[in-house]
Amino acid sequence: MNQSQLMKEAHLHMPQGVAENYRYWGDDKTVFVKHAKGCQLIDSDGKTYVDFRLGYGPIILGYQDERVDSAVIRQIQSSGTLTGFATALDTEVVKQIKALCPQIEKMRFANSGTEAVMGAVRTARGFTKRERIVMVEGGFHGLYDELMWKSDIENWQLGDIHAPSVIPFGAGIPAKTRDLVDIIGLNDHEALEHIFRWRGEQLACVLLEPIIGNAGSISASQQWLQRLRDLCDEHGTLLLIDEVKSGFRVDKGGAQALYGIHADLTTYAKAMGNGYPVAAFGGRADVMDVVGSQRGAVVHGGTYTANLIGLSAAQATLAILSDTQALHTVHQAGEQVKSLLSRVFTRAGLAHAFAGPPSMLGIHFTPHVPQTYRDWRKTDSQLYNLFAWELISRGVMLEPDSREPWFFCEAHAHMDFAWLEDIATLALRAAMDKSVS
Ligand SMILES: Cc1ncc(COP(=O)(O)O)c(C=O)c1O
Structure with missing residues (x-):
């Protein structure tokens, strides 16, 4: 069954068609995972993602370690x-x-x-x-x-x-x-x-x-x-x-x-x-x-x-x-993604700030690092949301809410960082176009 068929059937058996609230992203967007290995997910439509959500953080080494x-x-x-x-x-x-x-x-x-x-x-x-x-x-x-x-x-x-x-x-x-x-x-x-x-x-x-x-x-x-x-x-x-x-x-x-x-x-x-x-x-x-x-x-x-x-x-x-050096590897992967995203945001002239350590990276569209949860309201979380959905559609999995940090695992060391920089550039351009229109 593809994702839309799975969603339809699941609605008959579970409230919202999901096993717990936070998995419901809408009838056309809820992800049904078929396979997970390393830092990759494959959904039930056969689409592959590099995953920075990692089940809300537990995966520190990689899936199926x-x-x-x-x-x-x-x-x-x-x-x-x-x-x-x-x-x-x-x-x-x-x-x-x-x-x-x-x-x-x-x-x-x-x-x-x-x-x-x-x-x-x-x-x-x-x-x-x-x-x-x-x-x-x-x-x-x-x-x-x-x-x-x-x-x-x-x-x-x-x-x-x-x-x-x-x-x-x-x-x-x-x-x-x-x-x-x-x-x-x-x-x-x-x-x-x-x-x-x-x-x-x-x-x-x-x-x-x-x-x-x-x-x-x-x-x-x-x-x-x-x-x-x-x-x-x-x-x-x-x-x-x-x-x-x-x-x-x-x-x-x-x-x-x-x-x-x-x-x-x-x-x-x-x-x-x-x-x-x-x-x-x-x-x-x-x-x-x-x-x-x-x-x-x-x-x-x-x-x-x-x-x-x-x-x-x-x-x-x-x-x-x-x-082992596993956690060092996790932090290095986070640092690399932080640097490449910073380049992408800077090239687009977008004010941005990172919060927290590289293994659990908060990304905010704002000139200053937020110091309180109330400061988060000063960030452009709507643009972040658009950017996140553009990333997801291009094979980068993350929570489409800037309150959820990006999580890294040891297996991210083997990902294609240049690919991510290209994808992030395209996704940001599309998000910024949507945000002004
Ligand atoms: C800081 C913190 N405490 C507690 C919990 C609850 O953990 P669980 O979902 O395993 O019950 C979470 C879940 O995300 C959390 O982030």
Whole structure:
């Protein structure tokens, strides 16, 4: 069946005809993947793409990486997928993570980023015996009711002195889940000081992505993040850094290694398994030790937790990231694409700025690197959207929204960079023509 037939049939069986919301791009644009290898996708109409979306970030080596896949197959053939008992692999993978991320003393596993964040937030509350949490505008922490509140930037007028209203992601989020959550702007010193003055003693944790993988890699300044760390210490609030997107990608030690600032609790997922479903949360031993079965402890568990498919994939992926030049190769590919795109934009006279590290590259049509999610409103995101669709039609896959960074994997080292420069030139010309007409 071709894509249009697949879409038609899928509509009979799933809401919007897709397995989860974010895959629906419209009846004529939704992609049905038939094959994925290295950094390439082939859709069900037989069209080939070089992929910079990489499943929203998990693919750090490449699709069907034989080193990882063969480790998983070996594991399944020797011990199956899960038994509901502990295995030696549990500790082995935690030890690998601890070797790369020095702030981790103890960990627990999960199956998705959402689940890791839920576990970490519950742990923070259990440890501090406080309930309030603070999030940062533009961040995304998964589909967990309480964290599904966001600043309505789309409907906020640029320059409005009032903060954007805070709205739920959609229907079904109980209004009461809003009661314990505050949202502050990234790099907003005043808001940071204010929230701690106002509610410092009630805050269980501040939860953030310092490099916002869900807002075009707009990044915390060193000074702001340090002040946040200090205020957390002064008020007995835990710093919870969500490295679901940045972990093992922006650096072997994640965003925290780039800043040299460490969290009390951290969440990981995506790149730790090169596309296999595995996640984890962990941090200070005294904090994590509040998790357990004793009376008054924080409950954590799950049937599929630390299943051998995910853990063997994590073991193989982390070993490659730790012992080879893979991440260096990923960063070089990102740098090369950044340079060639910069040439394309400059030749077209288009103001542009890149945000974040090369492995998770935010691309914005604006003269200045955005410092906050509100700054993203100053970027020409409509032109970016047109440019993205022109790229997609020419065989370059990416999310058609500048809030989603470009992701790179080791397999991008073998792509044709000159081809991409030509395609980007054509795509930009077509997008700019459409934008003026
Ligand atoms: C920073 C961050 N946290 C949490 C999540 C949720 O992860 P998952 O989709 O695996 O539940 C995401 C997903 O994109 C994310 O980017």
